[in-house]
Amino acid sequence: MIFTVAIDGPAAAGKGSIARAVAERFGFAHLDTGLLYRAVGVKGGDPAVAAQGLVPADIERRDLRTLEAGQAASRVAVIPQVREALLAFQRRFARAEGGAVLDGRDIGTVICPEAEVKLFVTANAEVRAHRRWLEVGGDEAEVLAQQIKRDRCDAERAVAPLVLAADAVVIDTSAMDIAAAVAEAVAVVAAKLGKQV
Numbered sequence: 001m002i003f004t005v006a007i008d009g010p011a012a013a014g015k016g017s018i019a020r021a022v023a024e025r026f027g028f029a030h031l032d033t034g035l036l037y038r039a040v041g042v043k044g045g046d047p048a049v050a051a052q053g054l055v056p057a058d059i060e061r062r063d064l065r066t067l068e069a070g071q072a073a074s075r076v077a078v079i080p081q082v083r084e085a086l087l088a089f090q091r092r093f094a095r096a097e098g099g100a101v102l103d104g105r106d107i108g109t110v111i112c113p114e115a116e117v118k119l120f121v122t123a124n125a126e127v128r129a130h131r132r133w134l135e136v137g138g139d140e141a142e143v144l145a146q147q148i149k150r151d152r153c154d155a156e157r158a159v160a161p162l163v164l165a166a167d168a169v170v171i172d173t174s175a176m177d178i179a180a181a182v183a184e185a186v187a188v189v190a191a192k193l194g195k196q197v
């Protein structure tokens, strides 16, 4: 069966947790596409060359979840040659036999517009920054400032900006815990698959 769940949204909205839970629940493969951009960002050198030469070990580095890696990812993600180099791999992953969940910024709009389910997971900026701060520590105001900068970069870039697909289901997690958000996502996927939750 070919079945793609595309999950897009801004940083720290809960996409990753929802994506992992949905993949586990339905036995689908999962790709956190942010890791691809983070790996290119931390590799250094020419980002387009880094993207073309990306190997699986690159996305297993332990330093990819830092704020710095996130900023570096957002910077290289505006480069069309970088996005182009990562496109075919993501498309193949999305349409591989067995079902796939991909989370990112442009999955439902660019990578897999034909996805069977599109979710747009969001939350207000303060709630998202607070969640990120709980993970990374430091100065909460600085985490919020960096996140606002990254949100702007992701939403205003010319290529594949973060936008809500017309046919996406919006899940606003501002006032929801992760279990409630996962339940909502699972219900949408189950309805599409024609299964009872």
Ligand code: DC
Pocket (backbone or CB within 6 Å): 011, 012, 033, 034, 035, 037, 038, 070, 073, 074, 077, 103, 104, 105, 106, 107, 150, 154
């Ligand atoms: O989801 P994340 O925080 O790991 O993403 C890091 C950066 O990578 C994000 O600021 C923008 C970029 N990105 C992207 O442009 N397209 C994607 N599909 C995923 C991430």
